[in-house]
Structures are given as structure tokens and as C-alpha cells.
Amino acid sequence: MSVHSCRWPQLLLLGTLAAWAATTSGAEKTEFSSQYGGYRVSTDFTVDGKDQTVISLPVGVRSGDLLSIHPLRLNSDEYLILQKCETPDCTEATVVRAWNALGYMRPDLINSNKIPLKAGARYMLWMQRISTQGSGSFSLYERNSPPLVFTPAGSPAIFLASDLAGARKHGPTPIDRSSKAGGVFIAKFEGGSVVRMKLLRVAANKEAHAALH
Secondary structure (H helix, E strand, O other): OOOEEOOOOOOOOHHHHHHHHHHHHOOOOOOOEEEOOOEEEEOOOEEOOOOOOOEEOOOOOOOOOEEEEEEEOOOOOEEEEEEEEOOOOOOOEEEEEEEEOOEEOEOOOOOOOEEEOOOOOEEEEEEEEOOEOOOOOOOEEOOEEOOOOOOEEEOHHHHHHEOHHHHHHHOEOOEEEEEEEOOEEEEEEOOOOEEEEEEEEEOOHHHHHHHOO
16 A cells, blocks of 8 residues: 655644744743753743643753653544754754654654754644544654644555544644643643653763762
């Protein structure tokens, strides 16, 4: 069976992008707390102020920092997407990683639940809901797309069974609430799905030694 992708015409929500850009540019210095294991931990993630659909990373990400993301209870029609932009205007984005109800989506080759980050890039985590008849869901995606656009890939059958027009109309799933607890940032999306995340930075030798004693 052939595999193809569906290029969605501009799922961009300009208000959401504008609010997200303002949130990331206006953030204050990231705070870290010590943690056993040689890492300092930050939970200074932010949710865009207008549409409440995009989670941004703590400001001042460095190359070598790691992002730990743990989705919980994703529904069969939900896709959690981490994208990054590497240009100031953010007209094009790359999907760094994506999850469905079964776990990591392809073409990712996963060997760690920690995602290495790049200094100067802007990252955004968001969710797209795509209703599909039956119990199937997309397991593949296209890596390059505009920001806040998820381009799934798969067989003709799953495209016929999926309401892509409805997904385009509704856009990213709103975040119901967020909190920080136990060294983790927790966000709950409308529908009940949860994501737990934290930013990890290797501690200086002195800090790492102190944390282990």
C-alpha cells in the first residue's frame, strides 16, 4: 500500500503565533534548582497568553541542554508535537518529535527520552486533534512544515477515514491548566491528556559533587 502525506493549507493561527512570540521574547532569566544525578532542573515553561495552546521552553536554552517530555493518557485522536524554528521570522519549522496514543511516531529513531536542544532555536510544544473513524491513527509525519502545522503521513485508507478539514478548522488543542510540582512542569489539555516536562542542564563539577554527597 502506498504511503503519502497531506499538505494542509496554512493551519497557521496568526494570533497564537504572535502571542507565542511575545511570550518567548519577554521572558525573564531562567531559574534552576539542584537535583541528584548531575543535572540542574528548570520548570520555567510558559503557555501563550492569548489562545493558551502553545508551551514555550525556558528562556536561554543552551546547546547541550536536554528536554524531558512524558505525555500521559493521550487519546487516540491526539498528536503531541514538538517543533523548532531556527530563523527569526519563524516561517518554517521542523518537527523535532511527535507522539500519538501509542507513543513515539516515526520516522523518529528513539534511544532516549531526553531530547537534545540547540542554542538560538525557538521550540514550541502543542497538540493537534484529528478525528479518525475506527481505532486507527497516524503513525508517520512529515518533518518540515510551517509552525503550528502538523502534516501526517500514511496510507490512503487512513486519510479517507480522518477528518482533516475538521482538524484544520479547530487548530491546536487549548491547554486547560498548567502547574509546577516536584520539579516538573505539568500541563493538562482539554480532553484530559497530560504532559510532564522539565529542562535539564548539566551541573558544574562543584554542584554535581555536592548533589551526590
